Amino acid sequence: MDRPSATEREPGDPGDPGDPGDSTGRGDPPGPAAPGSPGDPASGDAPVGASVIDTRGLTKRYRGGQLAVDGLDLTVPAGSVFGFLGPNGSGKTTTIRMLMGLIQPTSGTARVLGHPMPRASRAVLPHVGALIEGPALYGFLSGRDNLLRYDAADPVADPRTRRARVEAALERVGLAAAAAKKAKAYSLGMKQRLGLAAALLQPRELLVLDEPTNGLDPQGMREIRTLVRELAGDGTTVFLSSHLLDEIEQVCTHAAVMTQGRLIAQGAVADLAAGARGRLVVTTPDPGEAARVLKEQGVADVVAAEDRVTGEPPERDLAEVNAALVTAGVRVRGFVVERASLEDAFVALTGEGFDVAG
């Protein structure tokens, strides 16, 4: 499909109802309810703060009494690639199911593309592509027929373009060659791709991808990440859940961290990582002396190990710290501040490793 480049468009543009060019043929475009001037074509830029997903106090308690999601206030900005992070069993999937109208929240509200869910499912979901808890396929149908069936389930999908759209989706995830094979003969990676293809049957405003790289080999993972970046470049907001920190760090602009049903942090990935400060690393053959000087200079939490001395960098200019080391006769091989990773941020936030919640 011929796609205009990302620069021509505003990713967050919620779709002006007054725009004469808006003959989408797909019902009312449920763009995020823009608080600004939605009918004004001159205001080309995305309304600041327009959110594609917005939950307030979203809570789910299952019948057994188990609190799966507890007072979630989640905001996903339009145009972002949003990483939804948390250990297995932390409530990510329950949250996604509530957003998709599959589960009724116990309390709280969820708005997707500006409309309340699950009430507005019919208007919202045609604009949302979703991969939830892995792919699910009809084993007795071919890959192509699986997609034809899912597309037929959408009452606003044009049956005259169905075949073409299915072929395009298959092509996009690299399954065109295996399209005629029965889905039960697919490998896990192929099933995952087919699930992804189902999410891409239509141009979407929002893609919800729950663990999209599960079961894929490294090559497949790379392809999916490239695809996600490509889609985001087209202006689609991508909501990506994962328990793989480096995956989130590689592709996401924003992230939220969940543990045990609660949201413990959300924001831009850079801000989150900045929350956990980097560490000063000095490489030296004189670690004992170096550690003493660093402590004098106000470096906290100094740890010396073989030829590496690390610590929390002080507020003062690091050039002076280095000068002090040299003045004290410490031979310095390396002097660097290692940037904090999202994993550091996560450990700082939760005070725990990244294990399955008990």
Added chain:
Amino acid sequence: MSQADLAVVDTAAVRRPSPLWTFGLLRSELVTTFRRWRTLALLGVLAAVPILVGISVRIETRGGGQTGRGGGEGPAFIAQVTNNGLFLVFTALAATLPFFLPMAVGVVAGDAVAGEADAGTLRYLLVAPAGRTRLLLAKYTTTMAFCLVATLVVAASALAVGALLFPLGDLTTISGTRISFADGLGRALLIALVVAVSLAGVAALGLFVSTLTSSGIAAMATTVGLLITVQILDQIPQLHALQPYFFSHYWLSFADLVRDPVYWDDLVKNLELQALYTAVFGSAAWARFTTRDITA
């Protein structure tokens, strides 16, 4: 997706969603159901029943003997089959209606929602979004279509076997009058339709059970189990006060269509009962399915 991108798509195919598109799901449901090997196997078993009945009657009467012996044995009309092959249609329907037909319907209806939940495909249909009410209607319509096809398969197979093994011609009704073969054929078709409608209650019951669980096998087993239980209870004389409310109680009333004039009372009662079951269990299925958390 922004407007600019949609505009590109639009130049290729600008179309308002047509209300007709909503039937895409039903069409897909029908195609998917009738292309499944399981469905074809069920239909194959049903088609085999009239063949077995026809051949056994033929073998038994080969020595010029009469089937009239006893008369109380075997399914209804079996005694008349040798005189007129058309009676094999009535015999086959009477033989399959108590068990084979409703069992096949129970399998299809029980699997309708639970099977999708089992495979996880239900969540993808719902986020497509199929719409819960729309999906349930498509499922029930498809199950009823299966009832009709299954009945017609039995009838057609019986007619073919009857025509091959026995003479055809004018037939004598239960009341003793004679009607033309064309008239008889018309009544056979009418009977097939009545039998198909007789299965509406089981279909609604199976669909309701199907919305209760996420296991296709459990739903099928429960539906078929209920069917057998009701059939047994219908035989216990002490329960005669309850029996008019069993969905299977008036099933064999279709035989009244072979009377002349047709005796309508039980036929109407049967249709009313099926409508009642459809309304009650259809509503229950709807109430359950539209409020249920889909966690599978």
